[in-house]
Amino acid sequence: MPKKNMTLFLQKIVKIIENLSEQQYEMILTDRATLKYEAFETDPIIYINLKNHIEKQAKSLKDLKNSLKMTLKSKKEYLLFCNYLKIPIKSKDSIETLIKKMAAHFDIKESNEGNEQKTEDHGGNEQNLLGELHLISETLQKFDNVQEGKNFITNHKLLSLKKDIILFAKTIDVPVNSKLSKKDLVNRIVESVVGSKVRSMVLRGEKTN
Known part of the structure; x- marks a missing residue:
């Protein structure tokens, strides 16, 4: 494989790793799960x-x-x-x-x-809430420091209650246990989103532990 193609291929692999949740990362690392090739069905x-x-x-x-x-x-x-x-x-x-x-x-x-x-009004409210949660998700993904990500979530006005944090976790497909404390929920979310990004940056040599 030409060197240029190899570089592009490795960049794509790193991108896949970056998008893994904390749980997915650990499952693959401990040989309890694997990555699978799947061709696009649509161009x-x-x-x-x-x-x-x-x-x-x-x-x-x-x-x-x-x-x-x-x-x-x-x-x-x-x-x-x-x-x-x-x-x-x-x-x-x-x-x-x-x-x-x-x-x-x-x-x-x-x-x-x-x-x-x-x-109906509740339909509009639902859309507005989904929009707000999506914006929170996009902002969280920009962090490359876990503690800063935790501070962002902890201090966000729309995530002041435990039920709000659980809803946010479900929205971004981070599996959580509702019995966890508010602090543990925040830790789980940030580790899944920011933590996976940081690990990917370490693998690329862009960040040190």
Whole structure:
């Protein structure tokens, strides 16, 4: 394999490791799990074009839905597109929930005009909350210091209660035990998000322990 290709390949491997949760990292490290090769079912260029189209054309939730319907034909395709966008999702999410998460990702607000006025208030509140949690997730991923990440989560006004932290953990697919203390929940989340990033940086030689 040419040296340039080897470098690109190793960069992709490091990226995979960076995205592992603390639990996934430990499972692989102790030979209780493995990484698996899986080819894309959809040409990534389709996702690139759809993403560009949404960013340029979708100004409302209705626009977003129409853009998605033109390309995505099943729930599986919605899930795959969310994975491409690196949006935290769960396999049990409905298409409507996935669309709301994408709306938050693209910062598309729900219109109050026309038929969308029929949306119930709690539906709008749910979308706003998902949007806020997604922004918190994006900010947390920028930290490369575990303690700073813990301080950020601990002091965030939307994560002041234990139930809020548990909801945030579920949103970003970090498995937690509801019996854990608030402090332990924060530690688990930050170790899964920031800790995995730091370990990846150490492997690349960009950071020392």
